[in-house]
Amino acid sequence: xxxxxxxxxxxxxxxxxxxxxxxxxxxxxxxxxxxxxxxxxxxxxxxxxxxxxxxxxxxxxxxxxxxxxxxxxxxxxxxxxxxxxxxxxxxxxxxxxxxxxxxxxxxxxxxxxxxxxxxxxxxxxxxxxxxxxxxxxxxxxxxxxxxxxxxxxxxxxxxxxxxxxxxxxxxxxxxxxxxxxxxxxxxxxxxxxxxxxxxxxxxxxxxxxxxxxxxxxxxxxxxxxxxxxxxxxxxxxxxxxxxxxxxxxxxxxx
Amino acid sequence: xxxxxxxxxxxxxxxxxxxxxxxxxxxxxxxxxxxxxxxxxxxxxxxxxxxxxxxxxxxxxxxxxxxxxxxxxxxxxxxxxxxxxxxxxxxxxxxxxxxxxxxxxxxxxxxxxxxxxxxxxxxxxxxxxxxxxxxxxxxxxxxxxxxxxxxxxxxxxxxxxxxxxxxxxxxxxxxxxxxxxxxxxxxxxxxxxxxxxxxxxxx
Numbered sequence: 070x071x072x073x074x075x076x077x078x079x080x081x082x083x084x085x086x087x088x089x090x091x092x093x094x095x096x097x098x099x100x101x102x103x104x105x106x107x108x109x110x111x112x113x114x115x116x117x118x119x120x121x122x123x124x125x126x127x128x129x130x131x132x133x134x135x136x137x138x139x140x141x142x143x144x145x146x147x148x149x150x151x152x153x154x155x156x157x158x159x160x161x162x163x164x165x166x167x168x169x170x171x172x173x174x175x176x177x178x179x180x181x182x183x184x185x186x187x188x189x190x191x192x193x194x195x196x197x198x199x200x201x202x203x204x205x206x207x208x209x210x211x212x213x214x215x216x217x218x219x220x221x222x223x224x225x226x227x228x229x230x231x232x233x234x235x236x237x238x239x240x241x242x243x244x245x246x247x248x249x250x251x252x253x254x255x256x257x258x259x260x261x262x263x264x265x266x267x268x269x270x271x272x273x274x275x276x277x278x279x280x281x282x283x284x285x286x287x288x289x290x291x292x293x294x295x296x297x298x299x300x301x302x303x304x305x306x307x308x309x310x311x312x313x314x315x316x317x318x319x320x321x322x323x
Numbered sequence: 324x325x326x327x328x329x330x331x332x333x334x335x336x337x338x339x340x341x342x343x344x345x346x347x348x349x350x351x352x353x354x355x356x357x358x359x360x361x362x363x364x365x366x367x368x369x370x371x372x373x374x375x376x377x378x379x380x381x382x383x384x385x386x387x388x389x390x391x392x393x394x395x396x397x398x399x400x401x402x403x404x405x406x407x408x409x410x411x412x413x414x415x416x417x418x419x420x421x422x423x424x425x426x427x428x429x430x431x432x433x434x435x436x437x438x439x440x441x442x443x444x445x446x447x448x449x450x451x452x453x454x455x456x457x458x459x460x461x462x463x464x465x466x467x468x469x470x471x472x473x474x475x476x477x478x479x480x481x482x483x484x485x486x487x488x489x490x491x492x493x494x495x496x497x498x499x500x501x502x503x504x505x506x507x508x509x510x511x512x513x514x515x516x517x518x519x520x521x522x523x524x525x526x
Contacts, residue, residue, distance in 0.1 A: 201463040277428035283497040283513050291496050292488045299487025308446055
């Protein structure tokens with residue numbers, strides 16, 4: 070657990086260090102909106118490639134094996150338990166953000182799942198329309214007014230931004246399921262299981278992104294930033310204008 | 324019981340949609356999404372993961388309701404002005420193939436979920452509307468929004484939002500990258516290359 074904290078602190082320190090060296094990209098063309106949110110693109114792409122290599126070599130094969138070997142029912146149970154633990158932290162964040170109604174609903178959800186769902190193994194709360202409303206500390210910071218800051222790809226942990234990197238450090242330190250373990254070995258085992266389970270859940274999605282993105286790095290970046298904005302606003306971000314001004318006829322050939 | 328009600332509402336919407344120009348935007352979306360999802364759930368081949376069949380389904384039921392010219396125009400951006408008619412038509416057809424794959428890929432992950440429309444809100448400053456819906460099943464509901472524009476032929480989809488991510492907007496920056504390095508022909512080549520890879524294959 071201390072090691073985990075060290076890793077997240079290290080990642081954070083690295084982020085701040087690189088932030089000190091960030092400069093406006095030189096070049097003639099005006100920066101696109103995407104470039105404005107990603108001034109550290111050169112660094113991010115390198116980390117992205119590194120994460121990909123680690124994923125392809127280790128994490129993805131283990132996750133695929135997990136899917137093959139572990140029956141769906143067990144995987145659903147595991148997902149529910151992790152989800153329930155996550156719901157506790159979400160509840161805290163709902164209150165931190167001043168969303169009292171959601172906070173109470175999430176409290177009910179956790180209670181129902183823990184008491185009637187065999188300690189979180191089952192998910193009767195969803196059937197009772199007490200659906201999950203995830204919150205994390207990054208969203209709380211966003212709600213409190215902290216802007217996301219530059220896009221940041223964290224080693225091993227993947228896409229983030231400066232604000233969410235800070236949030237993640239808090240999430241991991243305060244609310245990681247590995248805290249429930251009595252021994253350090255147990256903590257590592259829980260963290261490893263959570264990692265493999267999450268990766269297995271995302272296998273189909275990452276496969277799809279690989280097929281339909283022209284450039285995976287920028288697709289994932291834009292998807293991540295849009296999704297975080299949506300999450301901070303709880304599904305109601307300000308609507309952009311649909312850019313459709315160009316109904317001009319095509320140029321005539323010579 | 325609920326499903327029966329849902330299906331009959333969908334059927335009613337279908338009948339009402341016969342006069343396409345008069346249908347309300349949320350009824351329009353409800354008709355398409357329940358139609359697609361019910362067909363996907365009932366078809367054994369699709370449930371087994373047959374991507375080819377899903378692509379056919381999307382092509383037949385969803386794509387006719389999308390305004391592809393507006394979608395492609397928006398994703399390509401200012402360079403659209405410089406594109407010749409052949410380039411425009413090629414961009415449109417390649418992008419359509421790509422979008423069908425995206426939608427079909429997302430559909431393969433639907434097992435027991437239901438879709439429920441939550442809200443319809445107009446976009447200020449035009450005839451556009453955003454219909455918000457949720458895919459509900461296990462775990463957290465997934466947001467699924469449609470941006471519609473009213474044309475002469477009735478409502479058409481011009482963008483789709485899955486889980487907070489607007490698809491056409493995402494492709495806009497993807498395209499911008501290709502366009503700035505290699506121009507329109509490079510973009511077309513990249514789209515053709517992407518579409519030539521088999522869809523939904525085991526990695």
